[in-house]
Amino acid sequence: MYRFALRPWWIVSHVVVLAIVVAFVNLGLWQLRRLDEVRESNAQLAARIAADPVDVATLLPAGDDADGAAAEDRRVTATGTYRPDEQVLIRGRSLDDAPGSWVVVPLELDDGRVVAVNRGWIRNDGRFSEVPEEYRAVPAGEVEVEGLLHTSQERGTLGATDPDEGRLASLARIDLDRLDAQVDGDLLPVWVQLTTPEPGAPDPSPTPLGLPDVDDEGSHLSYAVQWGIFTVIALVGYPMILRRAARERSGRHPDDAPGLDDPDPDDEPRAGDPRLDTIAP
Incomplete structure (x- = not known):
């Protein structure tokens, strides 16, 4: 069958x-x-x-050539003074499906080195190509920030590119090599994602991104x-x-048994069978 x-x-x-x-x-x-x-x-x-937060200056001591990859996602603190004149806008960063940008400000540490701090998200539907005036204000004087440590972001296959020369008011990503080209001083090979507002943060201020969801699979x-x-x-x-x-x-269905009315092949008339004489020509 x-x-x-x-x-x-x-x-x-x-x-x-x-x-x-x-x-x-x-x-x-x-x-x-x-x-x-x-x-x-x-x-x-x-x-x-x-784990308890660690001071970024202690985690990455001066003169250490570590690239910071081992410290990815560590909770850290950083104490220093913001440089608002060197802040940049990071384009194309949504939050809860709303279009926006990040505001990144260099923070000069007590030892003279500089770490980039992502102060958080602002709504931006494409109107802003630089940090808007209302979000440029930062806490005055020395400030202690707390957040997660990350390494430099890299361009994907189809990612946007930024010019190699000049001082840029916005970047496609937190590219620390490109940011280092326009920030005075020794920029650390890591950046801090603010998870809580700084003490004395002005109003309005960017929205900190908070801690990631560790239960999301x-x-x-x-x-x-x-x-x-x-x-x-x-x-x-x-x-x-x-x-x-x-x-x-x-x-017929494969499970069907042969029917009672099915012809018996052994009962078919053969040559010389008298039954053939009764069949009309």
């Missing part, structure tokens, strides 16, 4: 379906691996957030389940297609 499934066209169909099933299984496993990576990253982030588990469902559909649906094709070719 299923001999038709050995025909070339059906063999090609079998191979295609098998390839699809293998692809679905691998995509589901890939999503599960990504879920494990996210969970591991979240656990590491949670541990670093739970993304959509990897739901995607893995979807690929699993697609795999089951393929494994169940394709045999049903074969069964239907076989039924259409046989003219």
Whole structure:
């Protein structure tokens, strides 16, 4: 009944379906691996957030050539004086689906080095190409800030670019190499994301970004389940297609028993059978 499934066209169909099933299984496993990576990253982030903040000058001592990558996501404090004349706008940064920008201000530390501080988010629907006047004010004098430490942001494959020369009022990202080209002094290879407003912050001030959600695992588990469902559909649906094709070719359901009215092949008249004489020409 299923001999038709050995025909070339059906063999090609079998191979295609098998390839699809293998692809679905691998995509589901890939999503599960990504879920494990996210969970591991979240656990590491949670541990670093739970740790007591460390002074950034102590974490990265003067004369140390460390690139700061080992300190990523560490809670830190920094004490110094803001340089409002050197602040820049970081374009294209949304918050809760609202368009906006970040305001980054260099902070001169007590030892003379400088660290870039992301004071937070402001709404910007494209009107501002530099920090607007109402957000340029910073706490006067020495200030202590607290936040998360990050390394320089890098351009993606299709990311925007900034001119290499000149003093820029806005940047596409917190590119510390580009920022260092227009900031006086020794700029640290890390930047601080403010998580709480500074003491004495003027009103209005940018909105601090706060701490990241360490419980967010993304959509990897739901995607893995979807690929699993697609795999089951393929494994169940394709045999049903074969069964239907076989039924259409046989003219009866594969589970049907031979009917009582079906002709008996052994009872067919043969040459010389007298019954043939009764058949009209």
